[in-house]
Amino acid sequence: MGVGDVQFWTSPLTLFALGGLAAVIILAWDWRVSLPALLLIQVGLDQLMVARYGMAPAWAVIHIFILGLSGIILGLSMLQIETEGGAPHLTNWFFRAVLLALLGIGLGFLDVRVRLPLLEESASLLVVWLLLCGVLILALTDRPLHATFGLLLWFIPVQSLAPVILPLPPVVAILGSAQLLVVLACSYLVVAEDSVRAAQVQPITEVVFPVDESPRPVRPSAQPTLVWQAVWARFSRWPLPFKRRA
Amino acid sequence: MITLDLPTFLIGSLLLLAVLTYLVRRWERGVALLAAAVTGGLGLWIWRANLDEPLRQLGFLPVTVDLKGVIQQFGLVLQLQASIQPVVALSLLLAAGAFLLAARVSQGRSFVPFSLGLLVGYLVLSLTVVAPLPPVLMAPLFLVALSAGGIFILQAGRLTATAGPLRTLIPPVLAFPLFLLAAWYIEQIPLNPQDFGPILAGGRLMALGLLLVLAPVPLHGAQPATAQTAPPVVTALLTLLYQLAVLDLLHRTVNAYPFVVDATPLYLWLLGAGVITAAWGGVAAAGATHPGRLWGYAALHDWGLILMALALPGNRGWPLVIFLFTLRAVSLLTGAAGLSQMEEEAGTIALPGLQGVGSRLPWNTAAFLLGVLGLAGFPLSAGFTGHWAALQSVAENDWRLAAVALIASAGVVFGAVRLVRVFFGPLVNRSLPAEQPVSAWTAILALIITASLAVSPQLLEGPVNRILIAFGR
Numbered sequence: 001m002g003v004g005d006v007q008f009w010t011s012p013l014t015l016f017a018l019g020g021l022a023a024v025i026i027l028a029w030d031w032r033v034s035l036p037a038l039l040l041i042q043v044g045l046d047q048l049m050v051a052r053y054g055m056a057p058a059w060a061v062i063h064i065f066i067l068g069l070s071g072i073i074l075g076l077s078m079l080q081i082e083t084e085g086g087a088p089h090l091t092n093w094f095f096r097a098v099l100l101a102l103l104g105i106g107l108g109f110l111d112v113r114v115r116l117p118l119l120e121e122s123a124s125l126l127v128v129w130l131l132l133c134g135v136l137i138l139a140l141t142d143r144p145l146h147a148t149f150g151l152l153l154w155f156i157p158v159q160s161l162a163p164v165i166l167p168l169p170p171v172v173a174i175l176g177s178a179q180l181l182v183v184l185a186c187s188y189l190v191v192a193e194d195s196v197r198a199a200q201v202q203p204i205t206e207v208v209f210p211v212d213e214s215p216r217p218v219r220p221s222a223q224p225t226l227v228w229q230a231v232w233a234r235f236s237r238w239p240l241p242f243k244r245r246a
Numbered sequence: 247m248i249t250l251d252l253p254t255f256l257i258g259s260l261l262l263l264a265v266l267t268y269l270v271r272r273w274e275r276g277v278a279l280l281a282a283a284v285t286g287g288l289g290l291w292i293w294r295a296n297l298d299e300p301l302r303q304l305g306f307l308p309v310t311v312d313l314k315g316v317i318q319q320f321g322l323v324l325q326l327q328a329s330i331q332p333v334v335a336l337s338l339l340l341a342a343g344a345f346l347l348a349a350r351v352s353q354g355r356s357f358v359p360f361s362l363g364l365l366v367g368y369l370v371l372s373l374t375v376v377a378p379l380p381p382v383l384m385a386p387l388f389l390v391a392l393s394a395g396g397i398f399i400l401q402a403g404r405l406t407a408t409a410g411p412l413r414t415l416i417p418p419v420l421a422f423p424l425f426l427l428a429a430w431y432i433e434q435i436p437l438n439p440q441d442f443g444p445i446l447a448g449g450r451l452m453a454l455g456l457l458l459v460l461a462p463v464p465l466h467g468a469q470p471a472t473a474q475t476a477p478p479v480v481t482a483l484l485t486l487l488y489q490l491a492v493l494d495l496l497h498r499t500v501n502a503y504p505f506v507v508d509a510t511p512l513y514l515w516l517l518g519a520g521v522i523t524a525a526w527g528g529v530a531a532a533g534a535t536h537p538g539r540l541w542g543y544a545a546l547h548d549w550g551l552i553l554m555a556l557a558l559p560g561n562r563g564w565p566l567v568i569f570l571f572t573l574r575a576v577s578l579l580t581g582a583a584g585l586s587q588m589e590e591e592a593g594t595i596a597l598p599g600l601q602g603v604g605s606r607l608p609w610n611t612a613a614f615l616l617g618v619l620g621l622a623g624f625p626l627s628a629g630f631t632g633h634w635a636a637l638q639s640v641a642e643n644d645w646r647l648a649a650v651a652l653i654a655s656a657g658v659v660f661g662a663v664r665l666v667r668v669f670f671g672p673l674v675n676r677s678l679p680a681e682q683p684v685s686a687w688t689a690i691l692a693l694i695i696t697a698s699l700a701v702s703p704q705l706l707e708g709p710v711n712r713i714l715i716a717f718g719r
Contacts, residue, residue, distance in 0.1 A: 009363060011308075024345070028663055040346040116427070117430045118430075131423075138416060142408075142409040142412065142413075144408050144412050146674065147412055151415065151416075151419055154419055155419075155425075158423045158426065162426060163428040165426070165429075166379065166429055166430060168378045168379070169425075170320065170378040171379060171384075174378075174384070174387055174388075174391075175387065175563070178387055178390045178391045178394070178422075181389065181391050181394040182396065182415060182419065184394070185394040185395070185398065185415070186397075186412070187416075188397065188398060188401065189397065189401060189408040191410060192403075192405065192408055193407075193408040225594065232434050244647070
């Protein structure tokens with residue numbers, strides 16, 4: 001079963017892999033991973049629509065062209081800024097993994113049976129999963145770069161689905177133009193945001209969890225004075241010293 | 247004699263003006279005044295236009311405009327219809343008001359040309375009568391593009407936080423796929439009229455989409471965040487244009503597809519979303535210490551009340567909504583007039599820089615505060631009569647909801663009173679210049695308009711009735 005076969009693109013393993021790519025975007029939280037993953041999702045979904053639901057292959061080429069253009073626009077913005085777009089944010093990979101697990105378990109436990117028009121249940125579930133991953137990204141960040149990935153995860157399934165349920169060229173053209181405009185606006189914000197990240201002050205009415213990174217004062221009584229206290233202090237922080245050394 | 251169709255004339259002239267103003271954008275004041283004159287003139291002309299006599303000559307020019315003329319481009323058919331005539335005129339007049347304020351205080355060199363481009367986009371949205379899909383179902387996709395375009399003037403090249411402009415994208419982006427899916431279900435209805443399934447599915451999708459695009463809490467983030475960081479006049483203009491388009495979309499959807507209301511609890515959703523939005527706006531305003539953010543939360547509270555009014559049963563809802571929206575526009579632009587001048591003089595709209603600003607800029611400070619209080623429906627402010635009427639109507643159905651909205655408005659007033667103490671306290675920035683006569687007179691004019699509407703709300707009776715007739719209500 002090769003990539004040219006209908007069975008390959010409609011097999012549960014392929015659908016699972018496409019859903020997994022969306023999870024990878026959230027876990028990695030790095031634009032170098034996200035852009036190729038988005039492209040793979042677009043290619044996979046388009047191939048699924050072409051192979052199983054009769055979408056014209058020309059649409060797939062156009063979708064990939066639009067996403068490629070979006071990637072170039074975002075990439076150019078990333079090259080212009082000095083700091084990395086994935087720099088400090090409010091969540092770590094473990095927290096995001098827990099959220100993804102909760103999302104997956106929720107979908108499983110609630111036995112969500114969404115049937116999108118003309119799609120089979122497995123394909124519908126994949127589309128819903130991608131859309132939910134997009135919403136999760138939007139909920140986790142206020143940064144334009146990652147929010148763009150969330151918005152693109154919302155656009156990609158719709159782009160692939162639109163020619164199947166509404167095979168009208170103007171609709172697909174307007175959809176593609178809207179996607180490019182959104183990416184252009186977000187890439188402008190990526191550049192605008194970079195210069196101020198260091199000086200940014202979170203408004204006090206927002207729910208934020210500021211991290212105090214200044215060195216904490218040590219109480220005089222807590223400082224080790226005897227040899228055994230120093231040894232105990234060192235081992236009580238295990239495995240931190242060894243990790244640091246590594 | 248040249249005859250032009252109205253959409254061609256309107257869009258062509260505004261695009262031409264956008265290009266012209268972009269080329270000479272260095273002369274900001276002149277450019278803003280020119281744009282205000284043109285958009286204001288066009289707005290009044292369309293407001294007064296009688297569609298029963300479609301051919302109108304343009305002054306002494308050898309040009310005749312066909313008011314009922316149609317243009318067809320890119321699969322779209324554009325025409326001015328009586329039902330959207332007030333929306334088109336109001337959009338133009340809102341832009342004219344914003345340009346007048348921008349002539350006083352710069353809102354960024356690209357503000358006028360970009361706003362004119364966006365205005366053309368909103369006019370195309372209103373004028374579209376035929377599209378590849380029914381116009382109502384295509385509208386959210388247009389709103390995505392317009393919100394994306396608006397980001398450039400909201401950020402205005404400022405090195406400030408980008409959260410506000412970014413958040414403006416989220417509601418329309420979340421909503422548009424629901425309308426596309428609904429389009430498929432609507433196409434299925436004629437194939438089997440006895441099957442209630444597609445009607446139910448299409449209705450639910452559109453109702454949910456409408457709720458998303460109305461941006462109630464928790465999708466409200468754009469309003470306070472843009473009010474905090476974006477130029478005030480830009481914030482006011484884009485908020486009003488978007489919300490006017492969304493209200494028009496809701497009205498057209500309910501008229502074109504009555505099953506959206508019949509098959510779904512849309513009005514119940516609107517009521518719930520409205521109460522939560524109004525309550526959260528008030529609570530957050532009470533805790534906000536940033537003047538721009540307080541202004542944004544006050545606007546959010548007011549928007550919540552408009553959503554509650556939309557949910558009123560029978561024919562009472564729309565007159566109130568139109569009345570409230572008109573007063574909202576006056577209050578927002580009055581607040582923007584004051585805040586933009588304060589920002590211009592103090593260099594910031596953060597509180598430490600504005601301490602004691604009332605002693606140097608009394609009229610503009612008063613304009614800002616009256617704008618905020620108008621959004622809370624405080625007595626003797628523009629919003630008072632609208633809020634009072636809306637609360638009374640809501641209380642007739644459930645007094646507890648009206649009480650929640652009333653208590654929330656007290657939160658906005660509390661926040662405003664705290665600002666009064668800071669603004670009129672001891673002056674910290676002694677280098678702050680005194681108010682210039684032009685600036686003071688503009689603020690006084692805004693205050694007079696606000697106060698006039700507060701004491702004589704019947705001044706709005708004619709325009710509101712005109713809109714209601716056009717809406718067929």
